[in-house]
Amino acid sequence: MAEIAANARNDPEAAAATRRYFWNRFLVYAVLTLFAVIYLAPLLVVVFNSLREQSDIARNGLISLPRSFRLDAWAQAWGTYCVSGTCEGMKRNFFNSLWMTIPATLISTLLGAMNGYVLSKWRFKGSEILFNLMLLGVFMPGQISLMPWAFLLGKLGLTNSTYGLVLIHVVQGVSFTTLFCRNFYVSIPDDLIKAARIDGAGFWRIFRKIILPLSPPILIVTVIWQFTGIWNEYLFGVVFTSGQQQPITAALVALTAGGTTARAYDVMSAAVLIGALPPLLIYLFGGKYFVRGLTQGAIK
C-alpha cells in the first residue's frame, strides 16, 4: 500500500487516477446517503415523537429535534391508552396479530412446501395447468375476494374472529408459498427421488427425509415473506373484525381516528412503532437469509 501511495506521489498519471477514483467513490456514497436519509427520515420522526413530551410536540411541531425525553408514551400505547371507551392500549391487538400471523405463516408455508413438492416431483396430467392457476392468486388483489370471504366467513361462523383471519391468510398466501417452494424444488435433481423410490421410500418419507432437510433456505424465505405480509395486512383485518378482535394494523387506524380529544402524537407514534416492530426485527435478523434463499439453489 505504502509503495502504491509513493508511486502515486511521483507519477502524475497515477495520482490523477487515484483522484478520479476518490471522487467517484465520494459521489456514489453521497447519493446513497441522500436516499438513505430520505427513506429513514419518517422513521426517525416517529421514533423521536414517541420519546417527546406532548407539550414539546405541541410547542415545536411534529418535525423537530426532541427537547424532552420520556418513555410514558410507550407504556400508554402498550397498556393504558383509551380507544373508543376501552383503556387497554394496543396490547390486546398486538397479541391478536401475533396469534393470527404465527399459525397462518406456519400453515401456509407447510402447505406451500407440500404443494411445491407435488408440483415439481410428482407431476401428473394437468399439474402444470394447476400450477398456473395457483399462480393467478399471486396477481389477484385482495379486494376481489372480499365479498366471497364475507360470505364464507358468515357461513362458517368465523366473522370477527382471529381464526377467520388465519383461514383467509392461509388461503391467500398459498399461491406465494407454492410458487417459492415449487421453483426451489425444481432444482433438486429428479434422480434423488428415483433413487429413494428404488430404496423403498414412499411419497411422505421422501418428503420428510430428503426434501424437507434440503428446504431451510426456501422455508426461511417463505416464513419471512408470509410473516411480514400477514402482519402488515390491513384490509381483511379492518373489514372482518372490530374492537377487541382487531389485529394491530386495523386498531392503529381506530387509534388515530379518535375524533374529539386533542391528538396524542406521542402515543400514536409509540403505537405505530409497536405495530411495526415484529416485521422490522424479522427483517433485521432474517434479511440476509431472505436474499440467500432466493438466489441459491437446493444443492450447492
Added chain:
Amino acid sequence: MSALMIRDLHKSYGGLEILAGINLEARTGEFVALVGPSGCGKSTLLAMIAGLETVTSGEIWIGDRLVNSVQPKDRDIAMVFQSYALYPTMTVRQNITFGMESRGVPKAEQAEAVKRVAALLQIEQLLNRKPGQLSGGQRQRVAMGRALVRDPKLFLFDEPLSNLDAKLRVDMRTEIKKLHHRVGKTTVYVTHDQVEAMTLASRIAVMNQGSVQQFDTPKRIYDRPTNMFVAGFMGSPAMNFIPARLTGSTSISVRAADGSDATLALAAPLPTGAPKDVVLGVRPEHIYRFTADLKSRKPAVQPLQAPVELVEPTGAETLAVLRLGDLEITGRFEPDDAPVMGETITLGIDMSRACLFDPATRALL
C-alpha cells in the same frame, strides 16, 4: 435361467416412439451392456426395467415374475445413477442404510451390512462424511455401496462413470469388473462409451433409434457387426467404409488414389443375390504395410496403393490417414513400422477380417 427377460417392449410419449420393440435377456450372473448414441433409448429402457418409467406395451420379467406394474421398490433391483444421486443432507452411512431403514431392517443387521459393504469398497473412513465432502471417485464408490448393500436380483447402472475424469474412469471400470467378478450379480449397464461396453460386458446390446441393432458377445459384435451402424459405432478409430464394386463372385474393385480401379480378392465368396455395389468395411488395425512376409503369414492380405496424408503417433501405436479415391481411411500401425507423411505406401488389407455391407440396407452381407 434368465434373471431378466424383455419381450417386444414399446415406449412412446404421445406420438413419439422412443422404444420400438425391444427383445433382450440376461442370464443369471451375466453382465449386459446397453450401448448407443445419446437419444437411442438406452436410458429409457433402463428406467423401465427399474420401474421408473411406465411400459407402453410388451413385457418385462425379472426372475420368474412379470414386473410391468410392480413398484420400483418391490422389483428387487438396485440402481447406480450417473449423477450418483446421493442424498445430500445425509452422511455416507445414512445414505447406505436409507433403503434398509425404509424396509424396516433391524438396526444390528443394518450395521453389519454397512460394515461388509464399506470393507468391500474401502470406504470405511468416509462413513461419517456428507456427499459434499467427497471427491468424484469417492461418491461413485458410495453410490455403488448403496446398491450393493441391498443384495438385489438385478443391478442397474446408468452411465455410472461418465462424470469422472479420464484416468479415474479407467480405474473405476477395472473396479466394477472386479466387483462383478466377486459378487456375480446379474447386471445391466448403460453407457455411450463403446470401450466400457467392450471391456465390461459378457454381452452387448447395441441400440440406435429405439431398437436393438445387435445383441451378442463383444467379440462377435466387433468382428461381425450386423450392420454399418454397429460397425461404425463400435471401435475407435471407427471402421473404414470403402465403396466397392463386385467384379466377380470372389473379387471386388475399389477406386485408388490416382483414380484407377484396384481389384481385391475376397477371402470367401459372397452369397448369391448380393448387390453389384457393396461397401467394404475394414478396421484400422487390419491395414498393414504390405510385405512378402506378411503375405505368407496372412494369405488373405490384398495389396493396395495409397498416399499417406497425415501421421498421428500416440506412443503405443501410430495412426495414419490414407488417401483412397476421394475418401480418407485410417490405418493403425506399429510405431517402428509406421509410414511417413507424403510417402505412398503399399497397404496390405486383411480381407479375412473385412466385412461387406449392402449400401441400400446397410446390412452385413
